[in-house]
Amino acid sequence: MRIALFLTCLVDAVVPAAGKATVELLERLGHEVVFPPGQTCCGQMHVNTGYPGEALPLIRRYVETFEPYEAVVAPSGSCVGSVRHQHAAVASGDPALAARAAAVAARTYELSEFLVDVLGVTDVGASYPHRVTYHPTCHSLRLLRVGDKPLRLLREVRGLDLVELPGAEECCGFGGTFAVKNADTSTAMLADKMRAVLDTRAEVCAASDSSCLLHIGGGLSRLRTGVRTVHLAEILASREGS
Amino acid sequence: MTVFLGLPRADPESHLHGAPFPQAARAAIADTQLRRNLGNATATIRAKRARVVGEVPDWAALRAAGAAIKDDTLARLPELLVQLEEAVTARGGTVHWARDATEANRIVTALVQATGADEVVKVKSMATQEIGLNEALEAAGIAAWETDLAELIVQLGHDTPSHILVPAIHRNRAEIREIFLREMGRVGLPAPADLTDSPPALADAARRHLRQKFLDARVAISGANFAVASTGTLSVVESEGNGRMCITLPRTLITVMGIEKLVPTWQDLEVFLQLLPRSSTGERMNPYTSMWSGAVEGQEFHLVLLDNGRTAVLSDPEGRAALRCIRCSACLNVCPVYERTGGHAYGSIYPGPIGAVLSPQMTGPSQNSTLPYASSLCGACYDACPVAIDIPSMLVHLRSQVPHPAAERAVMRSVAYAMGSPRRWAVALAVSKAGRLLGRRRGRLSTLPPPLSGWTSSRDLPLPPAESFRDWWTRTHGDGS
Numbered sequence: 001m002r003i004a005l006f007l008t009c010l011v012d013a014v015v016p017a018a019g020k021a022t023v024e025l026l027e028r029l030g031h032e033v034v035f036p037p038g039q040t041c042c043g044q045m046h047v048n049t050g051y052p053g054e055a056l057p058l059i060r061r062y063v064e065t066f067e068p069y070e071a072v073v074a075p076s077g078s079c080v081g082s083v084r085h086q087h088a089a090v091a092s093g094d095p096a097l098a099a100r101a102a103a104v105a106a107r108t109y110e111l112s113e114f115l116v117d118v119l120g121v122t123d124v125g126a127s128y129p130h131r132v133t134y135h136p137t138c139h140s141l142r143l144l145r146v147g148d149k150p151l152r153l154l155r156e157v158r159g160l161d162l163v164e165l166p167g168a169e170e171c172c173g174f175g176g177t178f179a180v181k182n183a184d185t186s187t188a189m190l191a192d193k194m195r196a197v198l199d200t201r202a203e204v205c206a207a208s209d210s211s212c213l214l215h216i217g218g219g220l221s222r223l224r225t226g227v228r229t230v231h232l233a234e235i236l237a238s239r240e241g242s
Numbered sequence: 243m244t245v246f247l248g249l250p251r252a253d254p255e256s257h258l259h260g261a262p263f264p265q266a267a268r269a270a271i272a273d274t275q276l277r278r279n280l281g282n283a284t285a286t287i288r289a290k291r292a293r294v295v296g297e298v299p300d301w302a303a304l305r306a307a308g309a310a311i312k313d314d315t316l317a318r319l320p321e322l323l324v325q326l327e328e329a330v331t332a333r334g335g336t337v338h339w340a341r342d343a344t345e346a347n348r349i350v351t352a353l354v355q356a357t358g359a360d361e362v363v364k365v366k367s368m369a370t371q372e373i374g375l376n377e378a379l380e381a382a383g384i385a386a387w388e389t390d391l392a393e394l395i396v397q398l399g400h401d402t403p404s405h406i407l408v409p410a411i412h413r414n415r416a417e418i419r420e421i422f423l424r425e426m427g428r429v430g431l432p433a434p435a436d437l438t439d440s441p442p443a444l445a446d447a448a449r450r451h452l453r454q455k456f457l458d459a460r461v462a463i464s465g466a467n468f469a470v471a472s473t474g475t476l477s478v479v480e481s482e483g484n485g486r487m488c489i490t491l492p493r494t495l496i497t498v499m500g501i502e503k504l505v506p507t508w509q510d511l512e513v514f515l516q517l518l519p520r521s522s523t524g525e526r527m528n529p530y531t532s533m534w535s536g537a538v539e540g541q542e543f544h545l546v547l548l549d550n551g552r553t554a555v556l557s558d559p560e561g562r563a564a565l566r567c568i569r570c571s572a573c574l575n576v577c578p579v580y581e582r583t584g585g586h587a588y589g590s591i592y593p594g595p596i597g598a599v600l601s602p603q604m605t606g607p608s609q610n611s612t613l614p615y616a617s618s619l620c621g622a623c624y625d626a627c628p629v630a631i632d633i634p635s636m637l638v639h640l641r642s643q644v645p646h647p648a649a650e651r652a653v654m655r656s657v658a659y660a661m662g663s664p665r666r667w668a669v670a671l672a673v674s675k676a677g678r679l680l681g682r683r684r685g686r687l688s689t690l691p692p693p694l695s696g697w698t699s700s701r702d703l704p705l706p707p708a709e710s711f712r713d714w715w716t717r718t719h720g721d722g723s
Contacts, residue, residue, distance in 0.1 A: 007711055009661065009667075011711065012667075012671065012710065012711050012712070013670075013671055013674060013706065013710075014703075014704060014706065014707070015704065015707070016707050016709070016710060016711035016714060017707075019711045020711065020714055023715075035712075035715050035719070037664055037712070038664050039664070040661040040662070040663075040664060040667045041661045041667075045654075045657070046654060046657075046658055047638060048619060048638055048641070049641060049650075049654060050614075050638070050640075050641030050642045050643075050644065050646060051642070051646075051651075051654045051655075051658070052642050054654055054655060054658035055658070057658070057662055058658065058661055058662070061661075061662070085635075086638075089635075138618070138619075138620035138621055138622075139621070141621075142620070142621035142622070142624070142625060143621060169622075170578055170620075171578045171618050171620035171622070173578070173618060174618065175617070175618025175619055175620070176618075176619070177615075178615065178617070178618045178619070179696070179697060179701075180693055180694065180696035180697055181264065181615050181696070182263070182264050182267060182579075182615065182616065183264075183696035183697070183699055183700070184264065184267055184268045184271050185264075185267050185271060185579055185582055185583060185616075186618070186700075187699070187700040187701075188271050188277075188582040189578050189579075189582060189618070190700065190701070214703070214704070215701060217702075217704075218697070218700075218701030218702045218703060218704075219700060219701050221686055221701075221702040222688070222700060222701055222702045
């Protein structure tokens with residue numbers, strides 16, 4: 001299958017490893033990956049901060065960039081959530097654009113959804129001999145309803161010791177600009193999430209959202225805990241020790 | 243000729259706004275006792291609710307029915323309110339209409355004064371809290387006694403409610419014992435000197451204190467959970483029976499009710515009497531459901547219908563579903579922000595996620611500009627809401643309505659500009675690489691200037707990557723995509 005990668009602005013700017021891993025994984029599974037260079041951002045930050053007018057050109061850009069492809073995959077539940085639940089609504093003043101946005105959104109997938117639902121694989125041939133806990137992230141859980149798909153993928157990884165995260169479904173406190181606008185509340189939520197991660201005695205906290213990982217990882221780094229945050233794609237792309 | 247002055251908003255006397263949320267939250271977060279009380283209480287109610295909701299096989303259908311009945315009610319509100327007025331009047335009650343808090347307080351004060359009473363008993367009512375009725379009565383020399391146990395604790399503690407359903411959620415047993423010992427004797431029957439902090443002992447002290455109030459009272463003021471338009475029936479749903487005492491004992495009963503509390507027919511109550519107790523207290527059924535239609539023999543009944551910003555909410559197609567709210571507080575109990583800050587941080591008597599959408603709509607968004615941001619948009623509230631109010635989408639909608647700080651607007655515009663073309667975006671990424679210099683010694687960024695200092699106050703940032711994804715792609719896959 002020919003798959004268009006929607007990298008997301010955050011992965012592009014801060015954590016390209018998640019994007020590279022997504023490409024390596026999909027290619028290893030025998031698919032052709034393309035990177036449409038016109039892409040920038042889904043506009044979620046602008047919509048969620050109260051700037052739908054500023055987001056509209058970004059939504060138009062997303063639609064025009066990805067319209068030619070039969071499948072678009074992004075290593076981010078949050079950005080896919082925005083594409084599916086916000087694009088058509090924000091573009092409602094331009095019905096033609098809204099219809100096109102809805103059509104592209106229906107072909108845009110979060111990575112674990114794409115692997116399990118579209119490609120029909122749970123064993124991607126990965127090997128990752130580490131103790132791992134998984135934070136499901138709010139938008140994957142509640143906007144996309146990915147359910148246990150990421151866990152099903154992780155359970156098939158050779159050598160991986162998957163430990164349950166207490167209070168997994170609770171928000172880590174990132175919330176986009178919430179982390180800056182309400183830094184104290186965000187930090188209080190993060191503190192509880194970090195405690196849960198540390199309680200599992202995992203070496204690695206994984207998730208399918210670079211934004212939440214940036215938040216949790218930033219806190220764990222500040223406390224010098226030695227626990228790493230890793231994107232699901234990086235684990236699934238790994239052939240470590242095999 | 244009449245002049246249309248716009249839809250009435252909540253007036254300044256109403257208790258719907260306070261200090262900016264981030265500021266108020268900071269104080270709450272620093273209070274470790276409060277954090278522990280809230281964390282324990284919300285976790286307990288959350289688990290109970292999940293258990294009893296899980297027992298109902300048709301919960302999704304009930305929830306959809308609840309939403310549909312409320313939407314139908316809101317769509318026909320003027321007609322149904324007139325129907326309610328006619329039914330209440332036909333059964334010997336008197337209906338009063340109040341545009342805002344000032345009008346409602348004036349109406350209720352005059353009604354109490356007409357009876358000659360200088361004391362009233364109250365059964366928990368959000369509407370009277372919203373309009374500051376107790377303060378208005380006090381100014382007129384009338385003492386109003388809360389009779390709901392939690393409200394009593396809040397009132398005796400000279401405090402304000404911190405939760406819709408459990409107003410004293412922020413207090414623990416030891417604190418309640420202190421309040422009872424210190425305050426009860428000053429306003430009525432004192433607490434026993436040997437009072438312990440065991441729940442039965444505390445409940446017994448409250449019961450004896452309140453019994454005296456019920457027997458003395460000539461006037462009662464209640465809220466209403468529901469009003470049935472077709473029969474003029476008012477209903478109060480509660481756990482302690484104090485509401486029933488309030489409604490039946492005094493000679494004059496005054497009910498203050500928001501105009502959205504209607505259901506069209508008696509049959510519609512069936513849906514809500516299932517949704518409400520399971521969502522709010524995690525009970526299969528609430529212990530006491532009182533219903534009355536008009537005035538009963540020997541009692542005078544007044545119904546005050548309160549707008550105070552509600553028609554303004556109704557006028558916004560993207561916000562009006564907030565009026566479906568049945569005040570169950572399920573959204574508070576699942577909200578991670580509420581759990582850390584408690585209700586006082588919201589500055590409104592409607593705290594938590596529903597307060598964050600309802601209060602700014604009732605006052606006008608500029609009066610409550612920080613509340614729509616008091617959420618990480620995690621979506622737990624939407625999942626929990628028994629009438630399916632899409633609170634996260636409503637918060638996002640309200641964020642586009644509030645005034646934005648000039649500096650923020652400039653940043654958001656320039657980021658959008660940079661993202662407007664891949665060429666400009668590539669330049670921005672290249673510039674961000676300069677950030678590598680800032681943290682090159684430690685391999686991470688630990689201090690950034692405002693507004694990003696909000697991030698680095700508690701979190702590191704990784705250094706911008708040495709090779710961007712685009713460069714890696716070109717190196718490994720070539721230019722042609």
